[in-house]
Amino acid sequence: MKTTRLYHRIYCLMLLGLLPFLFSCGEEEEEEEPTVVQTVQARKSNVNFTxxxxxxxxxxEEVELRADVNGYITGIYIEEGQRVKKGQLLYQIDETRFRARKEQAESQLAIAKANLERAQRDLRRYQALQEEDAIAGQIYDNAVIEVRNAEQEVAAAEANLENARIDLQYASIYAPFDGTIGFSQVREGTLIQPGQTLLNTLSxxxxxxxxxxxxxxxxxxxxxxxxxxxxxxxxxxxxxxxxxxxxxxxxxxxxxxxxxxxxxxxxxxxxxxxxxxxxxxxxxxxxxxxxEEESSEVLLVPEQAVQEQMGEFSVYIVENGEARQVKVQTGRKLQGETVILDGLQEGQEVIVKGIQRVSDGAAVRVENQTQR
Known part of the structure; x- marks a missing residue:
């Protein structure tokens, strides 16, 4: 019995002797090395936003080239995709019929003018006879009407000739301005419908x-x-x-x-x-x-310093050897930097490397601090 009590006392003394050692080991395990981070200073700068x-x-200026007359394409004088000059001939429509119409219209105009000259001579002769009361009034009135009809025939013949000239002119398609021509939509021998067939596009x-x-x-x-x-x-x-x-x-x-x-x-x-x-x-x-025409002074931090969580933005700053998380309001991003609208002040140290290893209040050691 006495031997058992002796062993118990010895065991208790041994435990009491080990307690300080055990507590000292626990304290050493709780001590953590500060996390190494790199920081930069939040800075103000004048920037031009974009x-x-x-x-x-x-x-x-762009135009679709279409013909105003019908006929067959007899000539294409451009290379697709080339630049052309104003007035340059691009397409030619068969103008045989238009030349014939023009010549016919010229002949009709000549006949109308000859008829007008004859009617005018008759009127002058009848007018002299009427003054001497040597001709019936009806004959003179008919001569006046004949001159007026002849004048109308001349006007109609002149208009017909002008239309024939325009048709002949429209048989040749010229560039309306300097530009680049596109792919041709027709080939030689294509039948052109006036106002419908697209020849090309010029811009x-x-x-x-x-x-x-x-x-x-x-x-x-x-x-x-x-x-x-x-x-x-x-x-x-x-x-x-x-x-x-x-x-x-x-x-x-x-x-x-x-x-x-x-x-x-x-x-x-x-x-x-x-x-x-x-x-x-x-x-x-x-x-x-x-x-922007005018520059603005803004607070900038590197883009990698800003963290987003649930739509809120924050950065870690270093104060008294500890990392402190602060919420910020951000603006635009400019060439790898973020504009800070609120939450930071110029000169505060912002962590840019080692962010993933720190938490709010954690001890940090700044090394290789860079200045921008």
Missing amino acids: QQYPATVTAV RDEPMGVDFFPEERYLRKFTSLQFSENIEADSVFLLRLPDGQSYPYTGNIRIIDRAVDRNTGTIQIRLSFPNPDFLLRPGLSATLIVK
Whole structure:
């Protein structure tokens, strides 16, 4: 019995001796190393904001070439897709019939003029006889009517000749302006129906139009730009081509539509861009970049510093060696940076690397801090 009590006392003493060691081990396990992070300072900067719109290149002037007379195509004097000059002959319709009609009309006019001269001579002779009362009044009246009829015949013959000349002229189709011709819709020998058969399409390629559709709330802004006398307004409109390259020339407003689309709440605006290198073609899709005229001072942080959760945005800042999560209100994104509208102040240290390993209140150690 005494031996058992002795062993029990020894066991209790051993436990009491180990307790400080056990507690010291627990304390060492609870101590964590600070998380290594990198930070940058929230900074203010003057920036020019831009807006982007999908845009479509369109010809400022475009016309469908159709003949005004019927007949067979006897000549095609263009290569498809080539640039043509104003007045250049493009298509020829068989003009044999039109030349014959013109010659016939000229003959009819000559006959009508001869009849008029004869009637006028008779009238002058009858007028002299009437003054001497040597002719019946009815004969003189008939002579007057004969002259008037002859004059009408001459007028009709002249109109008929003019129509024949126009038909002969319309048998040759010329370019109405400088531009680029498209694919020909007819070949030699095709029978043309006046006003119906499409020959080709010609579009002016210098300058070119660019159409976009901003929301109606921006109408005042673009209207003021249209009538602005500020030279810098010409650099407001930039263009990015489908391959991602920037178009080397700037544009200006050419037309603002008369009304807002009631269904979409947008308004069509057409810009004019120079096209000396013929890079712009009708139907080309592009991105229009509209620059703000005045710069604004904003607070910026790197885009990777901003976290989103359930529609709310936050960043981690470093204060007294600890990470602190703060909610922020964000604005636009600018070349890898985000505009902070509220929640931060200039100069605060914002964590940009190591965010995934920190939590609110966690100890952090800043290393390799970078300044922008």
